[in-house]
Amino acid sequence: MAQTPTSRGREQDRARVAGGQDxxxxxxxxxxxxxxxxxxxxxxxxxxxxxxxxxEIGRR
Structure with missing residues (x-):
C-alpha cells in the first residue's frame, strides 16, 4: 500500500511523520x-x- 522499498531494501512508510526527522x-x-x-x-x-x-493541525 503506502510502503515502498528503499535502495537499502527497507520499507518506507509514507503514512507516518517522523517527528525526529527535520x-x-x-x-x-x-x-x-x-x-x-x-x-x-x-x-x-x-x-x-x-x-x-x-x-490535529487543522484543529488549532
Whole structure:
C-alpha cells in the first residue's frame, strides 16, 4: 500500500511523520502552512500517523 522499498531494501512508510526527522517535519510544516514547532507538537499529541497529525493541525 503506502510502503515502498528503499535502495537499502527497507520499507518506507509514507503514512507516518517522523517527528525526529527535520526534513519530514519541515515538509509537513510547509505543506500545512504552519511552523515546525506546531508539527512537532501535533506529532507528540496525536501520534505519528500523517492523517492524525494533519487533523490535529487543522484543529488549532
Amino acid at each position: 526534513h519530514e517535519v519541515k515538509y509537513e510544516a510547509t505543506k500545512e502552512g504552519v511552523s515546525k514547532d506546531a508539527v512537532k507538537k501535533a506529532v507528540k499529541s496525536a501520534g505519528n500517523s500523517r492523517k492524525k497529525v494533519e487533523a
